[in-house]
Amino acid sequence: MTSFVRDQWYVAAYSHEVGREAILGRTILDEPIALYRTEAGEAVALADRCVHRRFPLSESRLDGDNVVCGYHGFTYDKAGSCVFVPGQQRIPRTARVSSYPIVEQDSFVWVWIGDHAKADPARIPRAPWLDDPNYATVCGMEPLDARYSLLVDNLMDLSHETYLHGGYIGTPEVANTPMTTEVDDDAGIVFVSRHMDDADCPPFYSESTGIQGRITRWQDIEYHPPCLYLLHSRIAPQGVLPPSDGPDDRAFHVEVVYAITPSTEHSTYDFWAVARDFALADEGVSDFLRENNRTVVLQDVTALNILEKVVAAEPAGVQELSINIDTGGLAARRILRRLAEAPAEVTT
């Protein structure tokens, strides 16, 4: 049985990936999708298979706002209607490809997978920092050869930073600090809060903020199943807390955003972005954070690719052991299960 959650918005690409030079092909929940822009700049998502002989439209070319199949020239407009077939005047009535509801927001291109009549853009969760001029953002996407639920498990329990990402973002305090978990089933949100009062500063933050010595480090996870994961990270010199009023300007804020988009049952697009509210114009800091966060993501990719092979080879129902650090991950799993069984139940 599939574990996919349909009738949901998913990130298909960053806005900057979708253009006119080439048609971008992505497979989302097993549905091949071709993405491009019209001459007016509107993003378009069409089924990535020509209705004639299934040639990928992402391997084809644009003619104005239309896509011309690279195999026999079947031509589709931006709504997916066929407007030309080779060698004959009559266009068969069934000659069309599906078009997908599509929204650009917060530097992401979101597509709706499921019943198009249910696609409500107001339900797309927000990551406003990514195109906020008061933040500087670096981002990337790494393909993962693992089911998306393994990435959800990974991100919901950051104690793994201590062991998998030591020397980058992990320090002993991450695994050693108790956290608090909250769930709002009506809104479909899991929140996991881990506040470290007195922690080592890992290189990821000491190099980018310039803080010397120990820090107060807060990690507040806000997961909007199935696709969007936010990590509100607050870094400050040890003992510096937010003021009771006024801006929290003695702290450094980093908003780490992941979009977890299932591609197939055993592969996932791992979109990651790091937005900061300091050193906005410092390209050296941007380069450092881009390179280091990508390294961290690739450490996860390597581990999860290994884990996927293990899990895929095991019989169903193998017993796991869950401990306190898994409280948030278990909550996320439960909501995903519920959504897979009853799509679009979450009301916001």
Next chain:
Amino acid sequence: MTTRMLPGPRVLRVEWVPGADRLRGTCFCGATHDAEDPIAMWEWLLDHRDSHGGCPVGSAPDVPIAPRREPVLA
């Protein structure tokens, strides 16, 4: 006890009790329960949420909601 983070009226909360291995769950009705592992904790919270064990419903736990730097709830 740390401040609440989610503002909704029906939030379930699990705290890792400082200095202990225990978890403490709080239903939105105010009832609390301790457990040794997260599976047992969620089972109790979900059962309680559905029945409230005879508790009056609608009295939010007496925990302040933390001010959010930037509200992003969908």
